[in-house]
Amino acid sequence: MEQKKVRNMEQFAAVSGISRPTLSKYFNDPDSVRRSTRDRIEQALTQYDYRPNVYAVNQNRSKTKNIGVVVPNLADPFFSEIGREVELACLAAGYSPILLSSHGNPEQERANLEALRLLKPAGVLLAPFGRASDRADIEAFNKDVPVVLFDANIEGACEAFVGTNNFQSVDLIVEYLCRSGEPPCFFEMKSPSNPNANKRRQAYLESMQRHGHTPHIYQAEGEGWKFEEIGSIEGGRLMSKNALATNTVLCSNDRLAIGMLSAAYGLGIVVGHGEGGALRIAGHDDHPFSRYTCPSLTTIAQDYAAIANRAASTLFRILDAETRLSEREETLYEGKLVMRDSA
Amino acid sequence: MEQKKVRNMEQFAAVSGISRPTLSKYFNDPDSVRRSTRDRIEQALTQYDYRPNVYAVNQNRSKTKNIGVVVPNLADPFFSEIGREVELACLAAGYSPILLSSHGNPEQERANLEALRLLKPAGVLLAPFGRASDRADIEAFNKDVPVVLFDANIEGACEAFVGTNNFQSVDLIVEYLCRSGEPPCFFEMKSPSNPNANKRRQAYLESMQRHGHTPHIYQAEGEGWKFEEIGSIEGGRLMSKNALATNTVLCSNDRLAIGMLSAAYGLGIVVGHGEGGALRIAGHDDHPFSRYTCPSLTTIAQDYAAIANRAASTLFRILDAETRLSEREETLYEGKLVMRDSA
DNA sequence: ACCTAAGTTTTACGCGCGTTAAATACTCAG
DNA sequence: CTGAGTATTTAACGCGCGTAAAACTTAGGT
Numbered sequence: 001m002e003q004k005k006v007r008n009m010e011q012f013a014a015v016s017g018i019s020r021p022t023l024s025k026y027f028n029d030p031d032s033v034r035r036s037t038r039d040r041i042e043q044a045l046t047q048y049d050y051r052p053n054v055y056a057v058n059q060n061r062s063k064t065k066n067i068g069v070v071v072p073n074l075a076d077p078f079f080s081e082i083g084r085e086v087e088l089a090c091l092a093a094g095y096s097p098i099l100l101s102s103h104g105n106p107e108q109e110r111a112n113l114e115a116l117r118l119l120k121p122a123g124v125l126l127a128p129f130g131r132a133s134d135r136a137d138i139e140a141f142n143k144d145v146p147v148v149l150f151d152a153n154i155e156g157a158c159e160a161f162v163g164t165n166n167f168q169s170v171d172l173i174v175e176y177l178c179r180s181g182e183p184p185c186f187f188e189m190k191s192p193s194n195p196n197a198n199k200r201r202q203a204y205l206e207s208m209q210r211h212g213h214t215p216h217i218y219q220a221e222g223e224g225w226k227f228e229e230i231g232s233i234e235g236g237r238l239m240s241k242n243a244l245a246t247n248t249v250l251c252s253n254d255r256l257a258i259g260m261l262s263a264a265y266g267l268g269i270v271v272g273h274g275e276g277g278a279l280r281i282a283g284h285d286d287h288p289f290s291r292y293t294c295p296s297l298t299t300i301a302q303d304y305a306a307i308a309n310r311a312a313s314t315l316f317r318i319l320d321a322e323t324r325l326s327e328r329e330e331t332l333y334e335g336k337l338v339m340r341d342s343a
Numbered sequence: 344m345e346q347k348k349v350r351n352m353e354q355f356a357a358v359s360g361i362s363r364p365t366l367s368k369y370f371n372d373p374d375s376v377r378r379s380t381r382d383r384i385e386q387a388l389t390q391y392d393y394r395p396n397v398y399a400v401n402q403n404r405s406k407t408k409n410i411g412v413v414v415p416n417l418a419d420p421f422f423s424e425i426g427r428e429v430e431l432a433c434l435a436a437g438y439s440p441i442l443l444s445s446h447g448n449p450e451q452e453r454a455n456l457e458a459l460r461l462l463k464p465a466g467v468l469l470a471p472f473g474r475a476s477d478r479a480d481i482e483a484f485n486k487d488v489p490v491v492l493f494d495a496n497i498e499g500a501c502e503a504f505v506g507t508n509n510f511q512s513v514d515l516i517v518e519y520l521c522r523s524g525e526p527p528c529f530f531e532m533k534s535p536s537n538p539n540a541n542k543r544r545q546a547y548l549e550s551m552q553r554h555g556h557t558p559h560i561y562q563a564e565g566e567g568w569k570f571e572e573i574g575s576i577e578g579g580r581l582m583s584k585n586a587l588a589t590n591t592v593l594c595s596n597d598r599l600a601i602g603m604l605s606a607a608y609g610l611g612i613v614v615g616h617g618e619g620g621a622l623r624i625a626g627h628d629d630h631p632f633s634r635y636t637c638p639s640l641t642t643i644a645q646d647y648a649a650i651a652n653r654a655a656s657t658l659f660r661i662l663d664a665e666t667r668l669s670e671r672e673e674t675l676y677e678g679k680l681v682m683r684d685s686a
Numbered sequence: 687a688c689c690t691a692a693g694t695t696t697t698a699c700g701c702g703c704g705t706t707a708a709a710t711a712c713t714c715a716g
Numbered sequence: 717c718t719g720a721g722t723a724t725t726t727a728a729c730g731c732g733c734g735t736a737a738a739a740c741t742t743a744g745g746t
Contacts, residue, residue, distance in 0.1 A: 008732055019695045024734060034693055034742085054461045055402040056732035060701045075423040075631075084418065084446060099442075103427060118397045228635045258635055265637035288418075292571045292601055294608035294637035351702055362725045367704060377712085377723060399702035403731045 006050035016044035027052050061120065067095045067315070068116040068124040068145075070109065072152075072194075073225055074101035076255075077288045079127065082151065085308030086125055093316050095122065104193075104225040106131050113141050123315045126158070127151040130195035146318045150311040152195050153330070159318055160329040162311040166196055169300045169335025170203035170250075171210075173282055176337055177248050178211050180273065181280060185216035185245050187238075187260065188252035189230060191223060197252050200284065204250065216245040220256075231259025239267055239279070248280040248343065254290045254299055257283030261293050261342065271295055272341050280343035284335075295341035303333045349393035359387035370395050404463065410438045410658070411459040411467040411488075413452065415495075415537075416568055417444035419598075420631045422470065425494065428651030429468055436659050438465065447536075447568040449474050456484045466658045469501070470494040473538035489661045493654040495538050496673075502661055503672040505654040509539055512643045512678025513546035513593075514553075516625055519680055520591050521554050523616065524623055528559035528588050530581075530603065531595035532573060534566060540595050543627065547593065559588040563599070574602025582610055582622070591623040591686065597633045597642055600626030604636050604685065614638055615684050623686035627678075638684035646676045 006012045013020040018041055025032045026041050033041070058064045067090045071079040083099055090097035098119065102109040106129045116124060123146045128138060130152045139157050141147060147158040154161075177184045186204045188197055201217065208215040220234030231251065238244055239260075251257035260281055264271050271279050272295045283290060286301035310331050318325060349355045352370075356363040361384055369376050369384050376384070401407045410433045414422040426442055433440035441462065445452040449472045459467060466489045471481060473495045482500050484490060490501040497504075520527045529547045531540055544560065551558040563577030574594065581587055582603075594600035603624055607614050613621050615638045626633060629644035653674050661668060 010732080020733085021696085021735075022694060025694095028734085036742095037694080051461060053402065053732055055398045055463075056701095057398075057734080059396065059398040059402055059703090059732080060734055074417055075420055075427065077418055077420065080418045080423060084444075101427075118394060120398075228632070232635060258632070262635040262637060262639070289571070289601070289632055292575060292605040294605060296605070353702080363703085364705075364726090365724055368724095371704085379712095380724075396702055399731095400704080402702080402733090403704055 004048050006048045009050075009052060012044070012048060012050040015048055016041060018044070027057075058120065063122045064120050065095050066119055066121040067097050068112075068119070068121040068126075069097050069099045070102060070112050070116070070124065071099070071127045072102050072109070072129055073104045074099075075103070076225070078285055079151075081288065082127070082304050082308050085305050086150075086312055089309050089312035090125075093312065095316075102129070106134055109134060110137050113137065117141070117144070121145055122319050123147070125150060125311050125315060128154055129193060130154055146315065146324060148311050148315045148318075150307055154195075156328065158328075159325050160311075160314045160331070162307050162314065162331045163196070163333070164302045164307065164335050165332035166199040166335075167203040167206070168332075169284065169302070170200050171207040172335060172337050173250060173284070173298075173300050174204060174207040175211065176339075177250060177280070177282060177343060178213065181343075182246040182248045183208065183211065183213040184248040184250040184280075184282065185218060186252070187218045187220070187231075187235060187249050187256060189223075189227075189256070190219040190221055192252065193223070193225065200252050214245075218244070227253065227255035228259035228262070231256035232263045233259075235260030236263030236267065239264060239269060244279075247278065249282070251281065251283045254283035254285045254287035254297060257281055257297055257299070257342075258287070258289065258293055261295075261297070265294060273298075273343055274341065282343040286338050290338075291340070293342065298340045298343040299338050300335040301338045302335055306333045347391050349391045352393075352395060355387070355391060355393040358391055359384060361387070370400075401463065406465045407463050408438050409462055409464040410440050411455075411462070411464040411469075412440050412442045413445060413455050413459070413467065414442070414470045415445050415452070415472055416447045417442075418446070419568070421628055422494075424631065425470070425647045425651055428648050429493075429655055432652050432655035433468075436655065438659075445472070449477055452477060453480055456480065460484070460487070464488055465662050466491070468493060468654050468658060471497055472536060473497055489658065489667060491654050491658045491661075493650055497538075499671065501671075502668050503654075503657045503674070505650050505657065505674045506539070506676070507645045507650065507678050508675035509542040509678075510546040510549070511675075512627065512645075513543050514550040515678060515680050516593060516627070516641075516643050517547060517550040518554065519682075520593060520623070520625060520686060521556065524686075525589040525591045526551065526554065526556040527591040527593040527623075527625065528561060529595070530561045530563070530574075530578060530592050530599060532566075532570075532599070533562040533564055535595065536566070536568065543595050557588075561587070570596065570598035571602035571605070574599035575606045576602075578603030579606030579610065582607060582612060587622075590621065592625070594624065594626045597626035597628045597630035597640060600624055600640055600642070600685075601630070601632065601636055604638075604640070608637060616641075616686055617684065625686040629681050633681075634683070636685065641683045641686040642681050643678040644681045645678055649676050 009020050069086050071083045074080050087097040100112040126147050127150050142158045149158050149161040205215050220230050222230040269279050270276050271281050283297050283299040286299050290297035290299050352363050412429050414426045417423050430440040443455040470493050485501045492501050492504040548558050563573050565573040613619050614624050626640050626642040629642050633640035633642050
């Protein structure tokens with residue numbers, strides 16, 4: 001099939017019998033040429049192996065067809081999944097996604113944005129760490145390249161934010177836990193690396209108040225992204241000291257819950273809502289592994305696909321309009337309760 | 344600090360008082376200019392915001408400083424970790440890594456290589472699926488761009504392979520299991536998506552023979568990358584039917600083991616080498632989560648860092664020499680036994 | 687057959703940088 | 717201070733493609 005290699009558009013114009021400017025139009029938008037012309041070009045493409053030189057194509061453009069996708073940590077399955085969804089949305093819209101992980105390091109997030117600058121992306125989809133110190137950088141970046149935030153919000157920054165409504169989702173699971181047993185205490189990290197954690201704590205407090213229960217919050221020492229380890233060590237400490245105010249624990253996220261489940265197992269504490277269950281543990285995020293914990297983890301499922309698609313389509317809207325949004329948009333999706341065995 | 348933006352090298356030459364060809368040399372290799380010149384340039388760089396246009400730089404090059412890194416599935420923490428190690432090695436050597444995931448889909452692997460072609464990478468580090476059908480594509484690609492394989496081998500293909508010695512590692516854990524209890528049976532997928540699985544089965548057979556035991560292999564139906572699910576369903580089926588020949592199971596990889604542990608828990612089967620343990624389960628890979636399973640998983644740790652660094656440095660050696668290896672190289676690292684509670 | 691609007695070809699320039707060759711400037715040893 | 721060797725400057729071309737303007741061709745309606 002694909003036979004002779006053609007080195008450049010000039011040559012391809014020669015062998016295909018189509019002028020170079022027309023070819024240029026075609027490669028930038030196949031629909032911009034007459035149907036018959038398009039057919040001739042595509043016919044020629046089956047006979048000659050030619051694809052435009054990416055670098056030459058982008059050299060003169062001030063904006064490319066690239067879209068930067070930056071997530072805090074690809075090693076976390078949550079981000080690898082939502083990152084994948086975002087990638088697919090970009091591809092479907094004819095853009096080239098460039099997926100970058102900040103590897104759990106805010107410094108790397110800045111480096112990623114710097115690196116993206118050189119690639120002149122048309123736009124960026126960013127799941128930020130949300131540290132206050134990054135705000136200025138990100139807003140400066142947003143001045144040059146439109147940025148849509150997802151997963152974690154930075155109040156008022158960038159063009160838009162798409163995420164989960166933590167107040168709804170936490171209330172949902174708090175309500176369920178209260179209804180089905182003792183009201184939950186809340187287990188989280190002391191200095192969370194993600195702003196959603198703060199929302200969830202707040203949501204927990206409000207929800208408990210609304211249901212007329214006394215809230216109890218336990219904050220684990222430890223920094224970084226080793227959530228399971230922190231959940232296991234600090235959660236284990238709490239359980240072994242019998243320090244929990246109720247027999248039900250809502251963890252700020254699934255990875256903490258996974259660590260805590262592991263510690264409970266080690267301590268011989270039977271977790272679960274069933275008979276013989278001494279402790280109930282619930283999480284948040286529906287981590288890919290939460291289905292396979294022992295017992296399987298009751299949690300909140302975020303709507304990955306909806307968040308990813310909404311974030312992407314919001315960015316495309318900005319790119320198509322070639323102007324920024326008149327007003328910053330915020331879209332929150334509802335979480336769904338996933339009832340399993342742990343609570 | 345960084346003040347006036349400079350649009351191109353011409354302008355930067357004007358403001359810095361250095362000629363453009365010298366600047367060009369500097370940006371391609373800072374050591375290639377005289378020390379005093381380098382200082383002047385770097386002094387100017389603190390006053391003016393200028394960085395060469397990536398696209399213009401690469402337009403004329405037949406090879407760039409990019410290195411493609413392709414892994415089968417970034418959603419698998421094993422690959423996200425080893426991918427990260429590879430990235431770091433590339434950066435340390437002054438190359439720009441481009442990390443691509445094939446999302447569990449061999450078709451995507453081909454697409455990734457096609458996409459990389461356009462980026463004219465200097466070399467590619469590939470963790471392949473290893474299907475026979477991909478071999479031709481990959482070898483064709485290797486003709487144009489030097490490829491070093493890691494994690495999964497394709498016999499005789501590409502410049503080199505770096506991975507774990509499955510025969511050593513499986514023998515290590517088989518020996519341990521035999522020594523400490525009943526000899527293991529082997530649990531794997533019927534049609535594994537990774538060639539290491541075949542090596543491990545073979546290694547299990549040989550090792551059992553060497554130790555004078557009868558091997559038993561159980562193969563789970565199911566395709567794709569949902570290893571935990573397959574391990575849980577098929578492993579659960581085996582356990583509930585009491586079909587296992589011995590009370591010790593060696594799983595082809597940790598994710599299968601995680602699924603099986605989950606199923607055992609559901610069936611009320613106590614797993615572990617301790618008192619009361621009715622079943623022992625072991626894995627292979629030291630998956631990041633294997634420390635937090637219930638019970639924690641005894642497994643084999645691969646030397647991620649060594650594999651990644653060796654693969655990268657082998658590629659750099661080829662790139663520096665500007666010639667292919669006289670002979671294909673194969674480097675295997677030993678796995679280490681990680682003794683935890685499950686076996 | 688004629689007209690018009692839309693698509694195509696021809697011609698030509700520019701983008702930012704790599705690179706070469708010849709001329710010039712610098713550095714350091716003797 | 718001088719000369720040899722190295723580094724830098726000057727001048728100029730090319731890479732592959734986007735794009736603009738003008739001339740030309742085509743499609744579709746009357």
